[in-house]
Amino acid sequence: MSVEEDTANHGRLLGTVRGPQDVKRMSGEELDVLAAEIRDFLIAKVSRTGGHVGPNLGVVELTLAMHRVFDSPRDRLLFDTGHQAYVHKILTGRQAGFDKLRQRGGLSGYPSQAESEHDLIENSHASTALSYADGLAKAYALRGEARSVVAVVGDGALTGGMCWEALNNIATAGNSLVIVVNDNGRSYSPTIGGLADHLSSLRLNPGYEKVLDTVKDALGSTPLVGKPMYEVLHAVKKGIKDAVAPQAMFEDLGIKYVGPVDGHDVAAVESALRAAKNFGGPVIVHAVTRKGYGYRPAEEDEADCLHGPGSAFDVETGALLAAPSVKWTHVFADELLAVADERPDVVGITAAMAEPTGIAKLARKYPERVYDVGIAEQHAATSAAGLALGGLHPVVAVYATFLNRAFDQVLLDVAMHKLPVTFVLDRAGITGPDGPSHYGIWDMSVFGVVPGLRIAAPRDAATLREELREAVAVNDGPTVVRFPTGAVAADLPALRRVGPVDVLAESARTDVLLVAVGSFGQLGMEVAARVAEQGYGVTVVDPRWVRPVPAELVELAAGHRLVVSVEDGVRVGGVGDALGQAMRDADVRVPLKDLGVPADWHPHGTRAQILADLGLTAQDVARNVTGWISSLDATPDRLTPSDAAAQN
Numbered sequence: 001m002s003v004e005e006d007t008a009n010h011g012r013l014l015g016t017v018r019g020p021q022d023v024k025r026m027s028g029e030e031l032d033v034l035a036a037e038i039r040d041f042l043i044a045k046v047s048r049t050g051g052h053v054g055p056n057l058g059v060v061e062l063t064l065a066m067h068r069v070f071d072s073p074r075d076r077l078l079f080d081t082g083h084q085a086y087v088h089k090i091l092t093g094r095q096a097g098f099d100k101l102r103q104r105g106g107l108s109g110y111p112s113q114a115e116s117e118h119d120l121i122e123n124s125h126a127s128t129a130l131s132y133a134d135g136l137a138k139a140y141a142l143r144g145e146a147r148s149v150v151a152v153v154g155d156g157a158l159t160g161g162m163c164w165e166a167l168n169n170i171a172t173a174g175n176s177l178v179i180v181v182n183d184n185g186r187s188y189s190p191t192i193g194g195l196a197d198h199l200s201s202l203r204l205n206p207g208y209e210k211v212l213d214t215v216k217d218a219l220g221s222t223p224l225v226g227k228p229m230y231e232v233l234h235a236v237k238k239g240i241k242d243a244v245a246p247q248a249m250f251e252d253l254g255i256k257y258v259g260p261v262d263g264h265d266v267a268a269v270e271s272a273l274r275a276a277k278n279f280g281g282p283v284i285v286h287a288v289t290r291k292g293y294g295y296r297p298a299e300e301d302e303a304d305c306l307h308g309p310g311s312a313f314d315v316e317t318g319a320l321l322a323a324p325s326v327k328w329t330h331v332f333a334d335e336l337l338a339v340a341d342e343r344p345d346v347v348g349i350t351a352a353m354a355e356p357t358g359i360a361k362l363a364r365k366y367p368e369r370v371y372d373v374g375i376a377e378q379h380a381a382t383s384a385a386g387l388a389l390g391g392l393h394p395v396v397a398v399y400a401t402f403l404n405r406a407f408d409q410v411l412l413d414v415a416m417h418k419l420p421v422t423f424v425l426d427r428a429g430i431t432g433p434d435g436p437s438h439y440g441i442w443d444m445s446v447f448g449v450v451p452g453l454r455i456a457a458p459r460d461a462a463t464l465r466e467e468l469r470e471a472v473a474v475n476d477g478p479t480v481v482r483f484p485t486g487a488v489a490a491d492l493p494a495l496r497r498v499g500p501v502d503v504l505a506e507s508a509r510t511d512v513l514l515v516a517v518g519s520f521g522q523l524g525m526e527v528a529a530r531v532a533e534q535g536y537g538v539t540v541v542d543p544r545w546v547r548p549v550p551a552e553l554v555e556l557a558a559g560h561r562l563v564v565s566v567e568d569g570v571r572v573g574g575v576g577d578a579l580g581q582a583m584r585d586a587d588v589r590v591p592l593k594d595l596g597v598p599a600d601w602h603p604h605g606t607r608a609q610i611l612a613d614l615g616l617t618a619q620d621v622a623r624n625v626t627g628w629i630s631s632l633d634a635t636p637d638r639l640t641p642s643d644a645a646a647q648n
């Protein structure tokens with residue numbers, strides 16, 4: 001089936017859209033049909049690949065209006081977080097790519113400059129778009145370029161501190177700039193905080209609740225997929241008005257406010273955007289939308305409106321097709337609850353991701369002991385410091401990649417004060433579909449330099465439970481427990497423990513000490529088996545607490561001919577690097593090879609694919625180890641201290 005045929009199957013009009021200019025000349029009726037066809041397309045495609053179906057169903061009309069009012073790429077359209085840019089990609093000639101959405105070599109789930117001149121921000125971390133917009137608008141003003149800058153920012157992203165730093169500057173700069181607040185009332189779950197309450201007070205304009213409910217009921221009776229829903233959407237075009245109301249919070253900042261406008265009415269959004277475009281200064285257009293709009297399984301998904309199913313899902317129900325598995329997150333959630341039952345001082349913090357991080361389980365039993373701070377990881381870290389100063393032991397659960405932005409807070413607000421805060425980093429290491437800005441590969445290097453901070457990397461469920469308990473038992477400094485995405489690794493019992501270090505395998509020969517960090521424990525066992533076939537003895541160890549490097553690891557190194565470390569984190573400054581330094585400090589002159597992730601922007605794909613691309617598989621590591629140890633045989637004069645000691 002050709003791309004045209006495939007696209008046409010999702011709608012006659014959609015098949016004619018090759019770029020933004022094709023939507024500029026469409027009539028209102030055609031736009032309603034196109035919006036329905038785009039929804040049909042999104043549901044059909046993303047249900048096969050997984051992805052951010054809920055957020056994108058909520059911005060169909062919004063994105064159509066933006067591309068009709070502005071001239072991308074001369075005018076710059078920015079998407080905060082970027083997970084809601086699928087419609088933008090559909091309108092900018094990338095419909096054919098959706099069959100390989102978020103797959104290696106296929107379409108990124110976020111804007112990508114390599115894909116299109118229409119894309120700019122590739123970082124999937126929230127709350128950055130307004131800062132980019134401020135900078136861009138200043139550049140165009142200074143260069144005398146009459147180009148519009150439009151930034152779409154979600155109500156969730158707006159709870160991030162950077163947004164307010166940007167708004168403060170945007171107001172002062174006074175440059176022409178359009179900020180579209182895509183207000184669907186949710187991050188994953190309902191957006192928290194005073195700002196969210198303020199936005200909802202605007203949304204509660206009686207005109208909107210009634211009309212949106214009418215739309216919802218009408219859409220509810222429409223077939224989910226297939227025949228376009230335009231007659232229903234068409235029926236609501238009339239009767240929805242822009243409500244241009246002065247808004248103290250924003251206007252006092254010096255930023256004009258337009259809205260709230262119904263974000264599902266192309267004409268209404270267009271008129272608001274045109275007004276904003278021509279205003280000659282910064283303007284906020286407050287668009288009220290529904291996450292998952294027009295797709296009942298998403299609209300009715302209490303947890304997160306099908307925010308981002310990680311894989312294929314059933315179109316009729318929205319349920320994932322893959323068989324459920326026990327995830328690292330589930331093990332953490334269960335153990336945290338068990339700890340909280342015993343420790344009334346233990347509290348939880350989430351940055352708008354209670355369900356994805358497992359903290360929601362604690363919140364369901366102890367709602368008063370869990371704090372959702374919004375998408376505000378910096379605040380989460382220092383608020384945790386406050387909680388600790390108040391005599392509690394906070395557990396801050398975030399994805400590893402998102403803690404990067406709170407380095408200063410962890411270093412100087414938590415660690416310098418030697419405060420008992422535990423950071424649980426889910427999705428540590430290579431994750432896969434979300435690509436480079438989601439890879440949690442920096443934590444063991446970046447936070448490994450923090451004085452007094454200890455990092456644990458469990459290898460399975462048993463050690464996750466054990467190391468979480470060890471972490472919350474530490475009361476003289478911060479701790480980190482980090483684990484990867486996906487199904488938890490099978491339990492891997494230790495033969496014996498040397499200090500904090502678990503010995504997983506050993507042999508009569510002590511040729512190689514293989515330091516398998518965290519979930520690479522199983523890989524280490526497979527490597528040992530492969531290398532043993534070549535006649536060499538491998539001792540496989542799991543340090544468990546990887547930073548600072550345990551002294552016992554250095555002692556074990558001294559008894560071997562070669563040390564190899566392998567970690568799901570960047571090499572530079574990683575565990576292997578730190579072990580090498582510790583060995584040098586102890587004058588242990590055994591050759592060390594440290595394997596890990598190169599510090600680079602690695603493409604999206606599956607976790608397994610990316611690790612294979614990086615040579616982080618048992619087969620590749622075994623081949624390298626065998627090569628290294630056999631080359632040592634070939635150069636007997638290069639004795640190691642252990643060999644020399646053995647000769648005396």
Ligand SMILES: Cc1ncc(C[n+]2csc(CCOP(=O)(O)OP(=O)(O)O)c2C)c(N)n1
Nearest residue numbers: 055124125126154155156157186187188402
């Ligand atoms: C710094 C950071 N923290 C957490 C996330 C995870 N995350 C991705 S989308 C999202 C919710 C965004 O809500 P909103 O901005 O309202 O956009 P919507 O999905 O509602 O369109 C979150 C928390 C992130 N991308 N960046």
Ligand SMILES: CC(=O)[C@@H](O)[C@H](O)COP(=O)(O)O
Nearest residue numbers: 083124308310356427434485
């Ligand atoms: C956009 C974002 O940051 C999250 O929605 C992310 O896509 C979730 O990833 P997981 O699928 O690993 O929960």
Ligand SMILES: [Mg+2]
Nearest residue numbers: 154155156186
């Ligand atoms: Mg939102």
